[in-house]
Amino acid sequence: MTNGYHIVVCGSIVPDPLQTLEPIQTPTGPALKNEMMLPAVLDPWAAHALYEAANLASKAAGTKVWLVSVGPKAKLQQVMMTIAQRVSFELVPVDSSASGFADAHSTAALLAETIQGIAGLDRSRLLVFGGWESASRGAGATMQLVGERLEILDQFQGVDQLSVQADGSFEVLERIEGGRHQVSVCQGPPALFGWATGNLPEPRNNPQVGMANMRTVMPALQRAKSVPLADGGLHFLSASPPKQQRQTRVVKDLSAEQIAQEIAEWIGK
Amino acid sequence: MSQNILFLAHVSETGNTLPKASYEVLGASLKLTKQLGGRLTIGLIGEDVSVVAETVAAAGADRILAVVGPDFASARYASDAAAAEAICRSAKADLILALATSRFMRVLAGVAHRLNGCVDTHVTALEAVDGEVRATRWHYRQRIEGVIRRDTRPWIVLLESGCEAAWVNTKTNGSAAKIEVIPVTLPKAATRTIVTGIRAPKSDVQTIRPDANLLFVAGAGWTKKQANGKTHVDQAEPLILDFLRVTGASLGGSKSLVDQSGESQAVLGFMTHLNQVGQTGSTPRHPKGLSTCCHGEEPHVVGWRFINERRAVNLDPNCGWARGKADVLYVADAFEVLAKLNALLAQRNRTGPEPAAQGALVN
Numbered sequence: 001m002t003n004g005y006h007i008v009v010c011g012s013i014v015p016d017p018l019q020t021l022e023p024i025q026t027p028t029g030p031a032l033k034n035e036m037m038l039p040a041v042l043d044p045w046a047a048h049a050l051y052e053a054a055n056l057a058s059k060a061a062g063t064k065v066w067l068v069s070v071g072p073k074a075k076l077q078q079v080m081m082t083i084a085q086r087v088s089f090e091l092v093p094v095d096s097s098a099s100g101f102a103d104a105h106s107t108a109a110l111l112a113e114t115i116q117g118i119a120g121l122d123r124s125r126l127l128v129f130g131g132w133e134s135a136s137r138g139a140g141a142t143m144q145l146v147g148e149r150l151e152i153l154d155q156f157q158g159v160d161q162l163s164v165q166a167d168g169s170f171e172v173l174e175r176i177e178g179g180r181h182q183v184s185v186c187q188g189p190p191a192l193f194g195w196a197t198g199n200l201p202e203p204r205n206n207p208q209v210g211m212a213n214m215r216t217v218m219p220a221l222q223r224a225k226s227v228p229l230a231d232g233g234l235h236f237l238s239a240s241p242p243k244q245q246r247q248t249r250v251v252k253d254l255s256a257e258q259i260a261q262e263i264a265e266w267i268g269k
Numbered sequence: 270m271s272q273n274i275l276f277l278a279h280v281s282e283t284g285n286t287l288p289k290a291s292y293e294v295l296g297a298s299l300k301l302t303k304q305l306g307g308r309l310t311i312g313l314i315g316e317d318v319s320v321v322a323e324t325v326a327a328a329g330a331d332r333i334l335a336v337v338g339p340d341f342a343s344a345r346y347a348s349d350a351a352a353a354e355a356i357c358r359s360a361k362a363d364l365i366l367a368l369a370t371s372r373f374m375r376v377l378a379g380v381a382h383r384l385n386g387c388v389d390t391h392v393t394a395l396e397a398v399d400g401e402v403r404a405t406r407w408h409y410r411q412r413i414e415g416v417i418r419r420d421t422r423p424w425i426v427l428l429e430s431g432c433e434a435a436w437v438n439t440k441t442n443g444s445a446a447k448i449e450v451i452p453v454t455l456p457k458a459a460t461r462t463i464v465t466g467i468r469a470p471k472s473d474v475q476t477i478r479p480d481a482n483l484l485f486v487a488g489a490g491w492t493k494k495q496a497n498g499k500t501h502v503d504q505a506e507p508l509i510l511d512f513l514r515v516t517g518a519s520l521g522g523s524k525s526l527v528d529q530s531g532e533s534q535a536v537l538g539f540m541t542h543l544n545q546v547g548q549t550g551s552t553p554r555h556p557k558g559l560s561t562c563c564h565g566e567e568p569h570v571v572g573w574r575f576i577n578e579r580r581a582v583n584l585d586p587n588c589g590w591a592r593g594k595a596d597v598l599y600v601a602d603a604f605e606v607l608a609k610l611n612a613l614l615a616q617r618n619r620t621g622p623e624p625a626a627q628g629a630l631v632n
Contacts, residue, residue, distance in 0.1 A: 015409070017548045017568040023413050030415065044549040100408040101415070104378070105387055135410050135548060139390050141378035148382040154462050155346040157375040160542070173468065176371040179477030179543045180469040182344060187461040197542040197549070201528075233387065233420035237403060239413055242574065245593040250586055252600045259582070259599045260609035263559065264617065266580065267483060267516060 004062030005189060006122050007053040009089070010111050010130035010146060011046025012098045013071045013079050015039070017135065023239040029231065030101045030239035040075045042083050045131025049195040051203055052162065053129050054087035060164070065089040066121075068114050070107060071098035073224050080217050085210035086203040091217045092118060093224040100136030101239065103232030107137075108145030110227060115150060125189050126150075132157045132194035140194070147192040154186045157194040272307040272402075274298055275362035276330070277353060279372055280315030282467070284342070287321055290430035294368045295328055297395055297433040301364070304397035310334060312356035313448075314349065316342035322446035327438045333446055334359050336453050340460070344372035346379070347459035353380045355451045362423050364402060366395070369427040377425050386423035393432045410548050411574035412567075431554045431575070476513060476520035476539055483518040484555040484576055485509070486546060488563025489525040490583070490603065492536065501604065506537055508607045515614040519555060521546035521572070523563045547572035561603040565589030582606050 015021060015038040022033040032038065042050070050067060057063035066089060069076055073095040080091060094114055115121070115128070128147065133140040140157065147155045158175035165171060168188050173181040175196050251259065276298035278291045295311075302309040311330040313321055318335045326333065336352035353376060357365055367373045369390060381388035394405035404426055405416050469475065491505040513520055522537075522544040529536045546553060548568035558576035563569060565581060566589045573579060573594070580597045581590035590598045599606065 017410075018566070020567075021409050021412050030413075100413075105382075108382075137408060138410055139378075139388075140374050141381075141388050141390055144376070144378035145382050148379045153347040153350075153458055155375065155379065158371060171465075174371070174375075175543065176344070176467070178469070178479060179475060179541075180467055182371075183465045183468050184345070185463050185465055197545070199542075235418050235420070237416040237418060239408070239415045241413055242411075246579070246596055248591050248593055248595050249597045250591050250600065251597060252586060254599065254601070256601055256605035257609050259601050259606050260613050263580065263582075263599075263606070263610055264613045266578075267557070267559075267614070268617070 003125065004060045004064065005056065005127050006125045007057065007063060007065045007127045007129055008115050008118065008121070009046065009050045009053050009065060009067045010128065010143065011043055011050060011067060012069050012134065012136075013040040013075050014043045014098070014100070014135040016041050021241070023241065025239075030236050031099060035099070036072065036075070040079050042079055043131055043134045043136065045133060045135070045195055045197070047083070047131075047202075048198050048200070049129040049131055049193070050083070050087060050089065051200050052195055052198050053127075054089070054203070055200055056127075056162065056164070057088070066092050066118060068092045068094070068111060070094045070096050070110055070114075072096075073221055073226075076224075077221050080214075080221070082205075084213035084217055085205040085207060088209055088213060091213075091220045093221050095224045095226040097229045098136065100134070100138070101236060102137065102229050103234040104137060104139045104141045105145060106230045106232045108142045108149065110229065111142070112146045112149035115146070123190055127189055128152065128192040130194055132159070132196055143192060143194040150190070150192075152190050152192045154191040155194075156184065156186075156192070158196045159193045160196050160198055162193060272305045272363040273310065273361055274302050274305070274307045275310045275312055275357060275360040275365045277312045277356065277365055277367040277373075278314070278321075279344075279349070279370070280313070280318060280321050284316060285320040287324065288368055288370055290435075291368045292435040292437070293430060293433040294366050294428050295325060296436035297428060298366045299328060299436060300433075301366070301395065301397055301402065305400065305402070307364075310360040310362065312353075312360060314341050314352045314356070318448065319446070322448050324438070326446035327440045328436060332360070333448050335448050335450050337450055340455055341453075343464035344375065345462055345464055346376050347462065348455055349376040350379050350383070351453050351455055351459060353377060354383050355453045357384055357423060359449075359451050365423055365425040367425065367427050369429050373427060377427060381423070381425045384423050386425060387419050387421040388425040388427070389417065389419070390427040392426050392428050395426060395428065395433075407574070411552055411571045429554075477543060478517065478519040479553065481517055481519040482556050483516055484521050484546075484553055484558040485512060485516070485518040486521040486523065486558065486560045486563055487526060487537065487540065488523045488561065489529065490562025492526065492529060495604070502537065504604060506539070508604065508611065509537065510539065511611045512607055512614075515611060515618055518559075519553065520544050521551075521553065523547065523569045524549060560590060560595070561607065565594050570594050
């Protein structure tokens with residue numbers, strides 16, 4: 001591959017996992033209480049996909065990385081302040097809902113349409129990356145729907161490793177049952193990869209990368225078109241947090257031996 | 270209104286059975302078929318489904334459809350999508366139920382798009398109320414439970430394991446399966462990917478055991494400085510591995526522990542991201558869970574949503590487990606407790622029956 005890849009990473013924002021989430025009912029369906037006030041982060045699996053894209057770009061000269069992100073513009077801007085310092089990319093934002101209650105089909109349609117609208121995107125070099133699930137909807141369906149709309153037949157989910165071979169083919173490791181990986185060889189682009197965690201550490205903040213990214217990120221956010229998401233025929237009859245609160249017995253006065261005895265009996269029951 | 274229901278399954282890796290939990294989905298399919306007064310079709314995908322078809326023939330489906338051949342032996346998106354699409358079209362199904370295996374999770378969303386239908390995954394309950402099908406699934410990583418219905422048909426629903434009673438063949442005389450094989454010819458573009466094999470850890474270091482009765486979670490505390498100001502990873506590793514060996518438990522880890530391998534800190538050699546439980550890890554299903562050296566913060570504990578009985582060992586009496594997230598919190602040094610526990614369990618195993626063998630399917 002002499003000209004590199006065109007990697008499009010799909011990734012949106014989710015509430016910071018440390019936040020308490022409380023569902024509320026709105027005229028358009030369930031939502032999170034104070035959703036716009038909650039601190040947000042880039043969806044963790046999508047973030048892995050972005051880091052893997054940057055890693056691949058560093059090895060294949062001429063590669064370009066886009067981050068297509070559907071979410072409220074103000075929240076996207078906030079998250080980009082952090083993410084943009086990590087790796088180089090061109091942001092393609094769409095001002096819309098990033099709710100976990102949004103329909104995967106509607107989100108996928110919007111993502112696919114946005115990808116198709118990227119100027120200069122070369123399908124023969126196209127790799128679509130994303131998280132295999134999100135920390136919001138957690139459907140594990142959106143990327144496949146995007147792939148179908150883009151007519152990509154080589155799709156991989158739960159990807160932990162992508163290795164480019166000497167002949168330009170990819171060796172792909174996908175998570176399967178029992179802590180194992182399925183190994184596949186794909187001839188090359190176009191292909192779609194829903195990433196699991198991969199093996200890369202989180203890149204360190206690099207202010208120079210941040211400054212370079214922000215030259216394009218801010219104008220892109222200003223240009224972002226606002227698109228309402230259709231409900232896609234999905235209706236919520238209820239949305240509620242789990243009710244179970246356990247009565248925890250805190251044991252402070254037993255010796256290690258006594259605790260071991262108690263646990264052994266519990267395991268054996 | 271009568272509905273056509275399709276139970277869709279693929280053969281397991283052994284090639285002559287269905288994944289065990291598929292029978293739970295068949296049970297759910299039969300229940301819904303009865304509730305809705307519908308017609309059930311069974312769809313099978315694999316290199317050869319004749320043996321599998323015999324095992325489900327007695328379920329009483331109107332039709333058994335199959336796509337077979339070497340092209341459909343392994344889990345490849347393009348071929349599986351073509352096979353599932355062909356079966357769904359032939360069945361003219363309104364509702365398509367399948368087990369959420371990695372193979373079907375990869376492909377059935379794409380099939381839903383091809384059918385102009387819709388898909389929902391990780392469904393934990395399915396019921397018919399006044400002729401309306403309702404599905405329950407979790408949002409925000411098991412933090413909010415939603416009950417949904419869909420206008421669009423066909424509706425593909427991927428069910429999680431352990432949520433429905435499995436169908437059991439109670440008929441004594443075997444029913445001969447009448448299989449309608451649907452021919453599917455793959456275009457060249459669908460064969461650009463070749464599945465070359467499965468990569469698995471050696472059996473003696475395989476720590477993920479989805480069928481285990483117990484989940485054992487190790488937190489970052491195992492690699493932190495102990496009372497003497499030093500880390501004791503060299504002691505932690507054999508203690509944990511011994512415990513897994515004597516109990517047959519499955520090993521989980523907190524994010525902070527599995528992340529350490531990428532941050533060049535002291536790590537447990539057998540712990541990988543595959544073991545990670547929680548917000549960005551798995552949500553395993555085991556009857557019991559024992560947490561050690563883990564604070565029980567919400568992002569981790571959301572991965573325990575389907576663990577019924579929970580106990581924890583931690584030095585901090587005010588950790589997250591104490592706040593209604595565990596049934597019992599032992600405030601103690603996990604190193605000491607595990608050493609005593611291993612000795613006790615080893616002694617019991619020597620004098621009692623062997624622990625039940627554990628399989629390894631899904632985490």
